[in-house]
Amino acid sequence: MSDGRSAFILAGTGSGCGKTTVTLGLLSALQRRGKRVQPFKVGPDYLDTAWHTALTGVASRNLDSFMLPASTLNMLFNRQMQAADVGVIEGVMGLYDGYGINPDYCSSAALAKQLGVPVILLVDGKAVSTSLAATVMGFMHFDPALRIAGVIVNRVNSDSHYQLLKQAIERYCGIPALGYIPAVSDVALPERHLGLVTARESQIDTPCWHTFADRIEQTLNIDLLLSLTALNELPVGECPAMPAPDAGKGLTLALADDEAFNFYYPDNLQLLEEAGVRIVRFSPLRDAALPDCQMLWLGGGYPELHARALSSNTAMLDAIRQAHRRGVAIYAECGGLMYLGSTLRTADGETWPMAGIIPGHSEMGKRLTRFGYCEATAQQSTLLAERGETLRGHEFHYSDFTPRCDAVMACRKTRDGKELARWAGGWQVGSAYASYLHLHFAQRPLMLERWFAAARSAL
Missing domain, CATH: 3.40.50.300 (P-loop containing nucleotide triphosphate hydrolases)
Structure with missing residues (x-):
């Protein structure tokens, strides 16, 4: 019933x-x-x-x-x-x-x-x-x-x-x-x-x-x-291995949240909070300073549509560079990668300076550069994965990033049992890791413990 x-x-x-x-x-x-x-x-x-x-x-x-x-x-x-x-x-x-x-x-x-x-x-x-x-x-x-x-x-x-x-x-x-x-x-x-x-x-x-x-x-x-559509019963599931409830206690995460950066899975934020992390939102577009934090997350979004404003907010760019220098554990996805790069060329042909933490240039194209599910295997220890670990995620971007540093992830796309493509992606510079790959942390919540460990070095 x-x-x-x-x-x-x-x-x-x-x-x-x-x-x-x-x-x-x-x-x-x-x-x-x-x-x-x-x-x-x-x-x-x-x-x-x-x-x-x-x-x-x-x-x-x-x-x-x-x-x-x-x-x-x-x-x-x-x-x-x-x-x-x-x-x-x-x-x-x-x-x-x-x-x-x-x-x-x-x-x-x-x-x-x-x-x-x-x-x-x-x-x-x-x-x-x-x-x-x-x-x-x-x-x-x-x-x-x-x-x-x-x-x-x-x-x-x-x-x-x-x-x-x-x-x-x-x-x-x-x-x-x-x-x-x-x-x-x-x-x-x-x-x-x-x-x-x-x-x-x-x-x-x-x-x-x-x-x-x-x-x-x-x-x-x-x-x-x-x-x-009445439900007779809910499906049976099992909670994956989770970080301890106090694993992130004492850590503050600065979360970029405005018109330029706002792609976040609520489950990811909930997992962080359940591990004891305090989340404080800020705007890279309008704020002049970062919240006091040991962790920083720059999610996906449309930085290319706000490139002038992001580049003009030099106080925020300086604050993020300073955070990186003092060891704040920075994670960036897709749009966040473009913001952490050296420069961003928009669809109208203008090039704007960005944070310069991940050396490289982003450029908008007229068609999808890469779209769909893929797997990324760490070639060295990174902010979220140990060497040899594989993460599953999703890419959807019209931009392309030309790095001036070595990639740390081996990515591949397979479909119907056939490998369609291989490429290098994901870049780790000091305490900052950036990638085009969007991740759902619930696939392996214990990956967050690596982020927490890196963040504690900034305390």
């Missing part, structure tokens, strides 16, 4: 079918009903989770099957659902799209089976009628072990059109159509060539989303959605 909780993955037929917009509408509608919602995202994406968080006020969590062992992922999901009435999991790409052509690896479908939650399939209703039933039927039959509990039809502008689609889906597929999403322009999320504009840069217009929630309350059967 269900204990009153519901959870589902909102999956689509492909990227760009409206998953994020519909997820946000459902989150808003459910909160207005007094439900305690917990948003999630399949995969490593930071942008969608930021919009979830901005709308709901609840930190959205990433469920990443490449970086996290199944037991750890189950544990994290279970933990977040303890205080929730409804878990809304936004899928990634199309329902069966994962890493390579294996639909049971890193896909929304695979995660739904692992967690024991049903799928709500989002399909595009524009310019189609009975043929939509064939699309739904194909998704149902592709994996009979997967439970698709219902269908939501996007981009439908009249009830009469929806009724035609509903009759076809229910007659030929035998699963309920839960309603439709009218085509609306006033809730479209802003985009750029790198993906969605971040929630930090474009404050979410809450009244607009309340209006959207009003609309979908009229066109979706939310009561039926909740009853079809």
Whole structure:
């Protein structure tokens, strides 16, 4: 019997079918009903989770099957659902799209089976009628072990059109159509060539989303959605080996957090705090001084869009250089690497001086330099990994970094059992380590003990 909780993955037929917009509408509608919602995202994406968080006020969590062992992922999901009435999991790409052509690896479908939650399939209703039933039927039959509990039809502008689609889906597929999403322009999320504009840069217009929630309350059967997605039990998971609760006691982490740097997994920050680390946020764009700290984290973001302001804030650049000289343990991911480099050339051709801690030059390109999952094996001891240890992570960047120092990580990308590429990455200079690789610390939380040990030398 269900204990009153519901959870589902909102999956689509492909990227760009409206998953994020519909997820946000459902989150808003459910909160207005007094439900305690917990948003999630399949995969490593930071942008969608930021919009979830901005709308709901609840930190959205990433469920990443490449970086996290199944037991750890189950544990994290279970933990977040303890205080929730409804878990809304936004899928990634199309329902069966994962890493390579294996639909049971890193896909929304695979995660739904692992967690024991049903799928709500989002399909595009524009310019189609009975043929939509064939699309739904194909998704149902592709994996009979997967439970698709219902269908939501996007981009439908009249009830009469929806009724035609509903009759076809229910007659030929035998699963309920839960309603439709009218085509609306006033809730479209802003985009750029790198993906969605971040929630930090474009404050979410809450009244607009309340209006959207009003609309979908009229066109979706939310009561039926909740009853079809009731959770009988939560998946069983196991906590990985963790640092001691006082492992980071007495340490302060300065966390870069502004429009230029804001890509952080909430689980990572929670792991640091649970180990006793005190986190103080600061802005490399606007602040003149660092917080008093022994650890510094410069996360991903869009430093190239703020290169002039970052370069002009010489007081902050000097403060970071001084922190490095006194042994503060500095970790930088992607955008943070670009900031720690010597210079940054933006898309408009201007070159800006940066911190100069990792000798090298970053330059923006017009296409993705590297994208996707990869593994990085330490060739020497680094801030987060001992020599020989392998970390799993995700890269997504239009810039390229030309170093003037030796790399410390051997990186490789494999897919479907074949190695696609090898390259050198990750640079350690003194107490600073920087890489393009985004990491989820829960893959091996004990890696944090190396960071803590390095930080204590700055006390």
